[in-house]
Amino acid sequence: MATILIVEDEAELVKILRSYLEASGYSVLIAKRGDQGLALWETHHPDLVLLDLNLPGMDGLDVARAIRRKGETPIIMLTARVEETDRLVGLELGADDYITKPYSPREVVARVRAVLRRSGAVRTVNSVLRSFDLVIDLDAHTVTRGGDGVELTPTEFNLLVAMVDQPGRVFNRLQLLEAVQGTAYEGYDRTIDAHIKNLRAKLEADPKEPQYIETVYGVGYRFRKE
Structure with a gap:
């Protein structure tokens, strides 16, 4: 079972994403602050990180930088930011995908599967x-x-x-x-x-x-x- 770390401070969005991911067979970890998310990543070594950019405690881009300095865990950035520069910065930091809010939870699950498949981080979920x-x-x-x-x-x-x-x-x-x-x-x-x-x-x-x-x-x- 792959483990997905969601670093997101919108409680209702987290609830929906968690429900979808667990229904798809993933184990889910939750952090509402950037610094907490980084600590969970260091402790639990998840297979993929769903990372919001606008976070309390530590900005999402800083979290991504810290992860990339220490490891190659796949990162999908979730954000309401629409500026092209934000997207480019995220991808240049090593994000594997970038999803702009609002989005469908089904799309997120599909992106998670695709990124995990490409990265070879875990066995592909049975089709x-x-x-x-x-x-x-x-x-x-x-x-x-x-x-x-x-x-x-x-x-x-x-x-x-x-x-x-x-x-x-x-x-x-x-x-x-x-x-x-x-x-x-x-x-x-x-x-x-x-x-x-x-x-x-x-x-x-x-x-x-x-x-x-x-x-x-x-x-x-x-x-x-x-």
Whole structure:
């Protein structure tokens, strides 16, 4: 499991990024100050750093300089700055990628995967998930059950991937909503129940006695471990 260090002082943004990255199988460390982020990097040696430029305690560019003096950890800079000079300075310091706010959390996860793949820092995240008789191809965006294709909507597909990627983990409705929509505020969390019902209708032999997606009463849902 790759470890991603997020150095960012916007709490809501950190919450969403963390949810997406963990749903994609990454371990996540959080720092809200630049100096704290550098200390975590020195202590934990993460596989990649998501680094905001405007930080209290220590500017993001200074953090990047300090990291580059001591190591080659991949860095993706996150910033609201739009000036070309800021971008060029960041890249000249050795940043591997540069994302300007606002951005999609899915885009960030995709960039993280791409940078890790290019750097060879860790094993590439599996593009195919398998559990029981289900095969989920992330690149082709297809699902088969026992060799037969299963037609899912994009929301159903993302919901299934989030759960299958971490079997046995209990997700509450808000976490699942974030995983499929990108933010906790774009929909009512009870809509997840409708998506789960539709998924079960397409995947389960008997939706009333589900074998894949289990309900954890009072909490949410989980995909059953083999």
